[in-house]
Amino acid sequence: MKTLATETLKTPMTTDFDPQDRGGPAQPLLVVNNLKKHFPVRGGFFAREKKFVHAVDGVSFAVAKGKTLGIVGESGCGKSTTARLIARLMAPDSGSMVFDGDGVAEYGGMALKEYRRNLQMVFQDSFASLNPRMTIVDTIAYGPQVHGMEAEKAMTEARELLSRVGLEPDQFASRYPHELSGGQRQRVNIARALAFHPRMVILDEAVAALDKSVQAQVLNLLQELKAENQLTYIFISHDLHVVHYISDEVMVMYLGQVVEQGPVEKIYSSAAHPYTRALLSAVPSMDPAHRTQHSPLSGDPPNPINPASGCRFCDRCEFTQDVCKSTTPSLKLVQGESEHVVACHMNDQHSGYTRQGAMR
């Protein structure tokens, strides 16, 4: 009797939509609210004031189901810390996350263990992120076993995954990480992330350390896997070409804050923040007849320890006015756009900035 009831209940669910999909198609898969992480800096014994590195300072965004969010920025802008906070590899100081309608690790919400099974991560250093004393098939099967899968089934699935990512199981399954090339190791990392059948994968500079010819192979594989498994990606990279290629939505970070976010074509064709403009024009030209003549930005990113008030980019910005130094700009919609937001006084009519549209 009981089995019959579950059966009749199950059938329409599997045909109509994925039972995992709790919030429905309109609910963003992940909503992040005001995420913050400040690392204390070890000062001298007599240091009166405690200093903090503002690694992530109030980051909020949402990722729609089946889309790819690209996060770009210079080193030290907080993109990797953001990824680690989302994956809960470290606890945020404040802020909350909602995964498909359920609050993460809060009362009445989703347990952390459940959350981690739904969200997996691929790291930049393919060697450091694999256990050197485990064969790759063991590495892939290890996670599901911890989560209660039978060893035999986990092994079979691991071998299937290996062949899916292009590594022949008979030839590769019993190898150790040092016996593989960088590209192959990164494929193992991807297979390991997929072993949980996650719904979201965070790719933290996952192709940055690979050679160009291998990088293209891995990017193609990621695109195929995304379509097959209905995955949602958060793709972190400093390579603007790669982000352009793979993303639907792009978020630009500077010193722990989001300065601009919008659909990929908007960001690449009509960036509204001077920093995004500078990043885009810092890409080397591929045409020997039109070499870059001027560097778009001078200097290095400033120190993230106790940043001054006002816009954090104002020291390096060519459009800086007094208002930039005194008031911190907030994210506001770009005029005439519905999804493109930017944190810049030039975009805000009422900010007191006098040369509106100077950048255009």
Add this chain to the structure above:
Amino acid sequence: MNKPLVSLKDLTVQFTGNRKAKALNQVSFELAQGEVLGLLGESGSGKSVTLRTLMRLHPERTTSIGGSIQVAGQDVLGLKGSALDQYRGAVASMVFQEPGLAFDPVYTIGQQMVEAIRAHEGVDVKTAFTRSLQMLERVQIPQARRRLDSYPHELSGGMRQRAMIAMSLVCRPQLLLADEPTTALDATVQIQILLLLRELQKETGMSVIFVTHDIGAAVEVADRIAVMYAGRIVEMGDVAQVVKQAQHPYTQGLLASTVKASDKGKVLMAVPGSPPNLANLPAGCSFAPRCSHATEKCRQDIPQTVLTGDSSLSCWNPVRMWQDVS
């Protein structure tokens, strides 16, 4: 053509230590005074080995080197003792990928630069110090006077690389070897360093060999590009020619697999497979196992290098030929 500043002939380098590898196989090229050559290739293609051999940085006991290197009329492979010391720094100088590792952490930038100057020229500390300061200002380090007294770890990555460039140029070398100088840097800092290198090269008229795996960076600074694969130069030519009309299938693959804005929504043209093991190279062309146009001949015989003017190519089936056929 005047006498070239650098001339490499059939340079072959093998490592014979615990890990054996044929790192370089008959590499030949010439570099004129004031010319910038971009050495392009993936990891393990032998580009860094070429530079290190030019500086004689490999341990002699475990390296066997064949062929010849001439730099500014000197036989580099025959240099010994103080002649070698004079060559390093004064004739040829090197900028490393990781400036954080290349500087000595327990001496200030100023002390290290003064030491470099005084090792080559008999000047007093004060003069050497002034020259170091001028050089730091020349590479656009803000507050140069203060930076001279800083330790390497007190500088940011971009600033450290500027200091590294300043130090390598302080003895006015004729040849600058830059080993991936911008790879560890952010895009916004990378472009600053590339522009600086180009400017300094124009000003001093030195020759530069610029090693990179980033085609964009090579296009920004180089006059000529040599593409390396598995320890060989497979194609060499003018920048525009290599980028626009690559003839070697590997160069073509490399260009096609570099992600561009126009690739959005398409499947990338990837080169299948991975680079060969240098300890155990295939018999014929090293690229044959990954090449879609390989024939029986490619798998058996190593292709000869065909020179036409300034450019060279080693391939049995260059791309233009099979395009004509199809």
